[in-house]
Amino acid sequence: MKIPLSWLKSYVDVPDSLTPGQISEALVSLGFEVEEMRALDDVTGPLVIGRVVQVEELTDFKKPIRWVQVDVGDGDDEDEANPETRGVICGATNFNEGDLVVVALPGAVLPGGFAISARKTYGRTSNGMICSARELGLGEDHTGILVLPSGEASPGDDAAPLLGLDDTVIDLEITPDRGYAMSVRGLARELACSFETTLVDPAAIAVPGAEGEAHNVHIEDQLGCSRFVVRRVTGLDPTSPTPWFIRRRLMLSGIRSISLAVDVTNYVMLETGQPMHAFDTSSIKGNLVVRRALPGEKLSTLDDVDRALDPDDIVISDDTGPISLAGVMGGASTEVRSDSTDILLEAAVWDPASIARAVRRHKLPSEASKRFERSVDPALAPTAAELAAKLLREHGEARIQPGRTDVGRPELPGPVTMAIDLPDRVAGINYPRGVTARRLSQIGCNVEVTTTEAGRAAVIATPPTWRPDLTRPADLVEEVLRLEGYHTIPSVLPTAPAGRGLTATQRRRRAVSRTLADVGYVEVNPMTFVSPEIWDQFGLEADDVRRQTVKVINPLEAERNEMATTLLPGLLEALARNVSRGIRDVSLFHVGQVVLPKAQQVPVPSVAVDQRPTDAEIATLKAALPQQPVHVAVVLTGNRQRPGWWGKGEPATWADAVQAAHDVAAAAGVELTVRAGSLMPWHPGRCAELRVGDWPVGHAGELHPKVIEALGLPKRTCAMELDLDALPIQKHRPAPLVSPYPPVLLDLALVIDSSVPVAEVAEALRSGGGDLLEDLQLFDVYTGEQVGEGKRSLAYSLRFRAADRTLTSEEASAAKQAALAVVSERFGATLR
Missing domain, CATH: 3.30.70.380 (Ferrodoxin-fold anticodon-binding domain)
Structure with missing residues (x-):
């Protein structure tokens, strides 16, 4: 979310001595991730306000080109008939004679080091440049040049103060549990807590009582919509321009200005955190109904796309059917047009999960849906509607109708009881007296200090309506520690108990990894999910046990929906990727788990999450898990010893794969015996079966030519895989005896x-x-x-x-x- 710091400072008394960097650090300490801090002061040289005096269309070119005479108030031009104008070439067509524009004169340097000079182009000498918002670094809109409202300035005035080029835009990443912070109101409150200063709440306005209803509204789906507020304004002047301060703040926040009615709803959303929608009242037929979509219903949204609705979608409908995809995007049939004078302002509270599903289903993210997904303040809807109505009255000569519709019963946060010293015990710090109550009050909680039956001091904190995430003592503890500063919590490493260390299995795994690395293999961590097609490429028989896999319900990739029963698919994919990048001599290894389903699968029990599972439930859960033994595997191709001045290289062969198995066994302290084997995907005549005693633990050798062809591998690629868990643990390994006598x-x-x-x-x-x-x-x-x-x-x-x-x-x-x-x-x- 992008917000200019000047907007935040208008509601919180931030000391003038603080730099934007210090404010950014304060937000980071409060738990927000700052993506970018962008100063707007990277425009130098003469940047002035100009009035378009005359526009001449040049028709000799393939694209629209205009020769524009601009009054910049400098009296420095060769045109003696009109000495206060400059001729400028411009390709934009979104302005007319008499409009105020921003002109960069020769000598100016725009963001990105773009220097402006007088230059001849299209047969004319362009004595400057008329600028768009993107060229000035104010936003991403480059569809046309920036046209300023009349009366904001005069030709020749310095444009920097009007544009606010001394400002800084901060881009924040807001976590899903902190939807209140996706607004100027929420961020200003956070800064007020951090700097211990005063806050002016933009939502602290008097909301008059409703005198009847603005429009008849019925909520059929109480789960999907907990509150629906409607306010109506009439007599809006559709030609009224959006005030420059609103346009500028929207622009810097990444929102394009559309019209006064739409801009006001976006402005209120950014300022308070309550998304809104404006309907053209004359286009609504009958009463409004909030419900789930019916099978087969469709809606043409504001982006002119006809969308097939799902029965899970929440919609706002009238007598004609759906007119808005609730919380996501309005419908084209009731949008505010250029001649709309009767506006119905809607502010509602939608179910976050339903909105999130609709966004993903229709691939239609919006600024409104981002806030609804994170939950909005259920008490804010009447205030937001009143703010929007007042702005339309102030800047669009609209009349606010006395009625207001407010239906639904939102669920408000309940009180949470917490021991008053719990934050101290969690952080290991003795905070000063009163810190817990003060910090909880700062975030908006209604705090009451009490005494428990055990005689211990406690606080009963009722969270504010905008903090539905505060539901348990741990949430309150996090708020206290966050506002006090995580950096104040001491970092003390716990003392390791004596006599403990790595287990024998862990030591063996590390020894195996070090050994393979020492002999020239490179460790990789390939994907553990595989496609069912890999078993056909491996040439496995239909009844091969390696085909019996555990399916992934929600795979990262739809085609990779099985857990691997062998390490070779991922390793061979990594080898093929390296070879495709031009690396011909590749030796890779991986030590990891494979997943082997049991012959008789035990059903996974449903376990409650509000308490610790019982021992019987834990045992059942463990029994339901598939076997996950640790395997070690290597793959190699090309030369094991590269050629050079010392002689010819030595190509990797099946013997190197077998030697890798011997190296692993030596590191594990066991001795392998090798027998001729036959197992796909290995070559039947160049496959070794690896045994410990009479028990087979793996295979090594050269891969089958058909497997190599199917996977696109180099010829004579070799591999080894060994079940590391099948090797006996040598708890007491005697030190090797070295004879001092000659051999x-x-x-x-x-x-x-x-x-x-x-x-x-x-x-x-x-x-x-x-x-x-x-x-x-x-x-x-x-x-x-x-x-x-x-x-x-x-x-x-x-x-x-x-x-x-x-x-x-x-x-x-x-x-x-x-x-x-x-x-x-x-x-x-x-x-x-």
Whole structure:
């Protein structure tokens, strides 16, 4: 919401010594978010008032161009017949001879560094520029130049004072619970509280009693409309211009001036916070009825759009049907026209939820709906109608009719009882005596100090009508702390209890993340919601358990309405996005939860919110939750080692994905065994099943070519996913023993059937080598005529070492032979 500070200062006595920046800081300390502070003083040089003397239409150009003679009162022109005029080229057509305009003379600099000089254009020398509101920094309206009301100034006068270019416009973001602040009245009250100064309430006017009804109104839907007020004025001069002070304030607040009647309703809305609507009384047929729309009804709104109404929409109707979409926008059939003299002013209180739904349904946000969504003061409607009627009488020669319609019974806030020292206990501060009662009184509460049955002092605060958000003691505490200043609350870190720290699961998760980062993977946090189409792209069978997902009732994206049962969709999407941005070598990892629905879903119980759930209810809620184990996954493509002066790069292969699994297991303190596996979306011949003991915990390898094609991934993209929660927690991990004795290095080349997995060969060698075999590495694989068809040669490097002595070559050779014997017995391997 944009508001000029001069408007606020007209109702609150702000010290002159305060700068706009200090006022902005005060609003921030009160809990408002200041989006922007824009000073209007960025216009320099001669800026004067001019009167249009003569307009010549230049017809030799494709667009409208006018040669305008403007009286700027300087007597400095080459035109001897009329020495007090300047010739200016202008493309706007919204002004006529005799109008007052704002002229920037040569030497002026407008906002944005736009310098004005005399220049030849369209065959004429333009000696200045006639300005629009946007060119002067007063607003966004650029449909025409700014035309001032006659009598406001004289030609040659300095335009800066009239335009108020010493002002500052503040743009605030108002939270949904503080609708009262979307007005000058509400913000002025907040500043008065902050600076401990006086407030002039613009709504504090005498509202005379109603002498009959202004128009017959019936409210059918009491839930949708709690109050409806109507005031009628007649004899309005439709040609009366809107006063400049109203136009200027509306302009700086981002609202375009339309006509006196419409401008007055917008002005009262911004000043008091009560949205209003003006009907052309002669266009209303019969009585007004407030109701929900009927099926099939339509309404042509003020923006000339025919809208199909929903039965949930609240409408104002007459005998012809709906004439206004309540709280959102009026209808075109009863709009105030250029010849309207009989005006019906409406101020109502609408149900916030109904208005919010209508706005979203019709995609029709408005300044009025923004306020109704946040709740308006139910006591303000008669005052707002009276203010608007008086302004029309003052500036449009209208006559206020004696009748006023006021129907409905709005619900007013009830009293709230709070211990008087509760703000002190919440903030941990001993506030001075009387602070609680004083601060609550400042925001408009009727405060009564009393004593509870337990003998403790308490306050009974009845919130003002404009604060429906104050319903419980916690709300009152927030108001006291807010006005006293959150910065006065001490920041003290609580002392951590001794003997506590991260759980074993948390330590393992951190160790896994650090390990993967250390070996070159980059952590990402991809989207956890997936589309059902991903399972087809993964090539999963119809009965694959990963297709059984938890549906999201209100998804962020309509097509992503399922919770992921695997981390791979999000990771592969991130990999594809990086590749599309030109990054060819990508290694990503993610540690996060997957959501696995239970075979028999437990219904979610309905739990009351006014008290703590019982233990049985908490147990039922937990039982209704799906399983959410923590997985770790990696994806990689391109080179694992980049090429450079040191040599060629090494492309990422399925072996790197398997190694990532081993790294994770090592960080978790467990040992993985690897078996040949087959599971989509992995390549059936390049997929490893990861096991802890006999229990499978994940898979790693190269993705299936069809999956790569379906997802648009680079060829030979690899991935690994492992159920981290399935790994046993090692609570007591012994420190590794480092032998001080030298190793014995031996090589072993075996000829074995090609069908035997390498992992099983390695396990057999470890089994036979015993405790002396410290490590083994496969360093060569050979197939060819020398080993025979269906055979392959596997060459291993074996490292033997004893922990308590220097190992002899005889002992190492014996351990090597024992390893050979085991692999020969299991798989028929022979020494090459």
